[in-house]
Amino acid sequence: MTDLDKNRQYRNQLLRRMPADDLALLVPHMQRCDLLLRQILVSPNIPIEAVYFIERGIGSVVASTTSGHEAEVGFIGFEGMTGSSLVMGDDRAVHACYVQLEGEAIRIEAGPFNAALAASATLRMFLLRFVNALQTQASCTALVNARLKLEERLAxxxxxxxxRVPGETLSITHEFLAIMLGVRRPGVTVALQLLEGRALIRSRRGEIVIRDRAGLEELANGSYGEAEAEYVRLIGEIDAD
Incomplete structure (x- = not known):
């Protein structure tokens, strides 16, 4: 029986693929918890209290300027974890991470998580592969934010x-989308109308329904897929069963 077979009780892809001996170091310290909308998972520039292996929902890593401008620079769902600075030997992060779509996670306090990392070089090496994938995603986001049209970025x-979300319906407001994409709310409204006019989505108050995924991939203009392929190379194919 493979480690993946043993770890079927978890939806989180890192926990599913983690070597059994490394997972055993974490299990005694795991706490299942709900993720509430806008809940702060990591506060910038203060010690990280806990890591969250997301089972359902989405956490956003959000950068901000001293003048108050914000934009999403990282996107974490059931494929990953928050607080990856701990994996790299730091105790804090520069950017905030908070819940964008509510769900649930497995929480491990920073102390026992750091102890597990110190006890197992293979655990740290495995999680560093996720950090690498997350950094690839962030670099792709920087590129598309600088070079692509808003509707392409939105796609x-x-x-x-x-x-990362089961089904075709996303519960998200125009205001929150504006923060994630680093633009003003009217721009998001126009971009959503454009996508809806092409029958790619249906947009309602606080809700977006995806109607044509292939069409969204075409509209994304090559911006989607590189980071996803890198995750598969480093961690493996997504398996949510």
């Missing part, structure tokens, strides 16, 4: 959401 963002 990529919706595809990333669709990868």
């Amino acid at each position: 990529r963002w919706l595809l990333m959401c669709d990868d």
Whole structure:
């Protein structure tokens, strides 16, 4: 029986693929918890209290300027974990991470998590592969934010959401989308109308329904897929069963 077979009780892809001996170091310290909308998982520039292996829902890593401008730079669902600075030997992060779509997670306090990392080089090496994948995603986000049109960026963002949320309906407001994409709310409204006019989505108050995923991938103009392929190379194919 493979480690993946043994770890079927978890939806989180890292916990599913983690070597059994390393998972055993974490299990005694695991706490299942709900993720509430806008809940702060990591506060910037203060010690990280806990890591969250997301089972359902989405956490956003959000960068901000001293003048108050915000934009999403990282996107974490059931394929990953928050607090990856701990894996790299630091005790804090520069950017905030908070819940974008509510769900649930497995929480491990920083102390025992760090102890497990110190006890197992294989655990740290495995999680560093996820850190690498997350950094690839962030670099792709920087590129598309600098070079692509808003509707193309929105298409990529919706595809990333669709990868992590069961079903075709996303509960998200225009205001929150504006923060995630680093633009003003009217721009988001226009971009959503454009996608809806092409029959790619249906947009209602606080809700977006994806109607044509293939069409979204075409509209994304090559911005979607590279980070996803890198995750598969480093961690493995997504298996949510």
